[in-house]
Amino acid sequence: VTSEGSFQLRLTQLVNDGGVTESGLCCSGPSFPNCIEQCRTSIRVCLKHFQATVDPSGPCTFGSYKSPVIGGNSFAPENTSYIRRHPTVFDFTFRWPGSFSMIVDVLHEVNTETPILISRLIVSNSHVTTQPRSDPTWITPAPFTKHGVELHYSYRIVCKEYLYGGDCAKHCHPRDDIFGHFSCDEQGNKVCHPGWTNDDNGAYCTSPVCSKGCDTERGSCRRPNECVCKVGWKGKLCNECATMPGCVHGTCDQRFQCNCNPGWGGSYCNQDLNYCTNHHPCFNGGICSNTGHGSFTCTCVPGYIGRRCQFKISACSPNPCHNDGECISSVDTCLRFTADGYECKCKNNFYGSLCERTHVTCYDSPCNNGGLCVPQKDKYMCRCTQQWKGYNCEERVDPCSPNLCLNGGICSVRNNIPKCECRDGFAGRFCNVNTQCVNNLCLNGGSCLTRSQGFQCTCPPGYKGRLCGKLDNCFSSSCLHDESCPMLENRRSCICKFLFTATSCE
Template sequence: MTDRRTSTVIFILCAFGVSSILAASKNIPKWKKQACEAPATQSESSHYVCDDNGDMKCLPGWIGDLCDVPICKKGCDPIQGYCKRPNECRCKLGFYGEMCNKCIALPGCQHGYCNNSFECKCLEGWDGIFCSEPVCHEDCHPSKGYCDWPGECRCRLGWTGDLCKECQPLPGCMHGTCAKPLECRCEKGWQGILCQIPVCSEGCHRDRGYCRKPNECRCKVGWWGKNCSQCFPYPGCVNGTCNRPWECNCRPGWGGMLCDQELKYCETNNITCQNGATCVSLPEEDGNYRCLCAEGYIGRNCEVDKKKVEIVGLEPPKPSMILLKPSTTTPSTVSEDLLLESDDEYEEDTIKPNSSISIVNDNDSLNETV
C-alpha cells in the first residue's frame, strides 16, 4: 500500500515536473493569498467577499483581480466610454451620447462631420478648415464670381453672365458696350456719356435740327428742309422771304404786311417827282409813294429849293377851341367866347416880329414835310 502511494507521487512528479508545481504556487499573488486570510484588511470600499473556502468573490457589477473594475452599462463603447461604478457610461474627451458612440467635431465646424474627436470632414459642396467655404459652380470665374451656396455663381460688381465672364456696362448705358467693368462704349450712331444721344445725319443744322435716332434730321418749329436750313415765312406771306421763322421780307416791287401789294403807284399815277428826284412806290398805309430828292431840294415832290426858303416867323398852332372865361360864361355866351380855327389860316396880328429865324442851307437839317 505504501509502495503504491509512493509510486503515484513519483509518477506525478515525473509527469508534471517539480518545477511546474512550484511555479504555479509562486504565480498566486500575495495579496490574493492574504485577501481572505486577513479579513481585517477589508473596508467599505472593497467590492468582494470571501467564501467558506477562503476564496475571494467579486460583488455583482465588479470584476478584476481586486474586484475594483466596474462593469459599465451594456453597449457603452469600450474605447470611447468608461465608468467609475457599475451600469454607467461616461464619455471620454471628444465623444458624447448615451453610449459614447458619437464624436465631437472641431469647434467651429459648420458644414462637416467627424469620425474621430475634433475633426471636421466636409459635406459635399463645402471646403475649408471649418467647412465654411461653398464650392461654386464648376465653371464660375474664380475672381469675378463667388457663391454663398454650393453650385451657384454670383457675380462681383462690374461683371455679369451665368458664369460672370462678361463685363457689366456703366449703369444707364443705353446704346453701348464694355470691354471692362463700368464703362460705356457707344455703338455706331450714338454718343454721350451713356450713349443716349443719336448722331444726326450729316449736315443737319446743329441749332435748328435734331434727331431721335441715328442718321435722321428733324426740324424744330419754324424750320424745314433736308438739313433744316430753311425758315417758314409768316403764314399768308405771298411775295416775301424770311431769314428767321415767321418773317415776311418783301421781294422788290412788293409791299404790305403779307407782301401782297404790288408797288406800281409811281408807274400807274401821274405823280412826278420834280427836280430830278426818283419816285419810289410804297404801300398804301405808308403814303403810296415817296420822292428821293436830289441834293438841295425838299418837299413831298422835291419841289422846294432849300436855298430860297426863309422862315420869317414861327408860331405854335392855335387850339381848335379855347375857353376864354370859363368861370363867368353862360350857355348863351359860350359861342361868343370861342374862337374857331380855320384849317390853314393864321391871324397876322399874332405874329411876333422878333421871332424870325433863318434856315441854314443844309439838306440834312430840313425835313421834306416843311
C-alpha cells in the first residue's frame, strides 16, 4: 500500500520588538537599542529525517520552503501574505517514520545580499504519530525564545484520504457495492454497514445478515433481512418442510414426504377414499355412500330426485288434472291440498279431484259459435267450425297465425279470409312469385336474374352497366390483361399495367 500524508507547520506569531538580528545588531544598521527601521522578515523551513544532533547545512530530505518578505519586526504570519502558504505543507509518499527534525530560520532580507539570520528554531522529535484528518488539534510546543526574539508555532502530521495509522500505511476506502459494505473509523478499521458482516475469507463485510431466526442450514440470503429457502424447505424462516412435488392432500415431517390426510391415498395422496366426507356431494338431506375411488351414491329423501338429490319433485309434473284443469302444487301456494300435494282448478263446468266429471251434457247445448256437441262418457266434446277453437268453441281462430305470407309479405284478415299484401317484386296468394324480371328492364339483349334484394342484368359482349346501357369500348380492342384502352389521336391505344409492355400489353 502506498503511504501518503503531509507534515503541516503553522507559524502563529513572531515577536521582535527590538528589531534586532541574532548578533544583537539592528536590522536597520545602528546598534541596539537605537533601531529605527523595521526588519524585512522572511521565513525559511527545512524538514528532514530525525537527527539526534541536527546539522543545519545538510539536505532537507523531507522538503523545504522559503517565503518572500512577509512582515516587519513583530507580526502574525497568518495575517500577512504568508496566508497563501499557511499552514506550510510538506507532502510525503513514504511510510511515515514517526520522527523528524525541523529547522525554521527567521531572516532579515537585505537587497542583493545574503539574508541575515534573526533567529533559528530547531525541533527534533523522535516519537510523533499521525492523526485522523477529522482531528482538528495541533501539537503546540512552548514558544521558542532567543535574544529577545519569540516565535510561536505548532505542527501536525495528517494522512491523506483513505489512509490511516501512525505511518499512514493502513488503507480503508468506504464502499457499498458487490465488493464490500463498510465505512471506516478514525483508526482505519472497517465498520460493516447494518445488515452486513465479514465472511470466513475476508474482512470486507460481504456477507449479509439474514432475517432473525432464519434457519441457516435450510435457508440463506443474498441481501440483509431476507431468508431464501433451499430446495425442500419453505416458510418465512425456512423451518417448514415442503411436501413431495405433486402431493395433493398430504403433509410432511421431512422434506419431500407425502403423508396422506385421512380419507386420501396413493403416492401423491390424490386418490379420494372418502368422497362423501371430503366433498359432501348430496343435497337436501340425501344420504351419501362411498362406492370406490372418487365415486358415491346419494339416497334421496322423499320429494327429491337426481344424482345429488338436487331436484325437487313437483306433484304437477306431469299434469294429473283432466279436461284442461290447472294443477296447483303445494310448492307454489299455501292453499289446502290433497294428500298428493296438489289441487286441480277445473274449467268448463268440470269438477272432481281431477276435473274428471261434469254435470253438463249435450242437452244443455254447451258448444258455442256453431260448434257440434258430441256426447262422451261422463262428459261431452265440441267439434268447432273453422273459425273457432277451445273446449266450448269460445276462442276465435286467427287466420294470420302463423303468418302465411312469404318474402316479407304482410297478412291481414278480410271477411275471415287471410290476405297477403306483397312487397314490390313479388306476387301470388302467398307472395311466392318473384316478378322482378317479368318486365325485363335489361337493355341491348341483357339477361335478367332475380336476387333477394332486387334483380341483376347479365350484359352481352360489348355492353356494360347496371342495365347494360353503356358501350364497352375496350371489348373489341387487342389490349391484353384487362388493360384500359382510351382514344388517343383518333385511334384506340392500350395503357399497360406494371410488368406488361408492347402495343397490346402482351
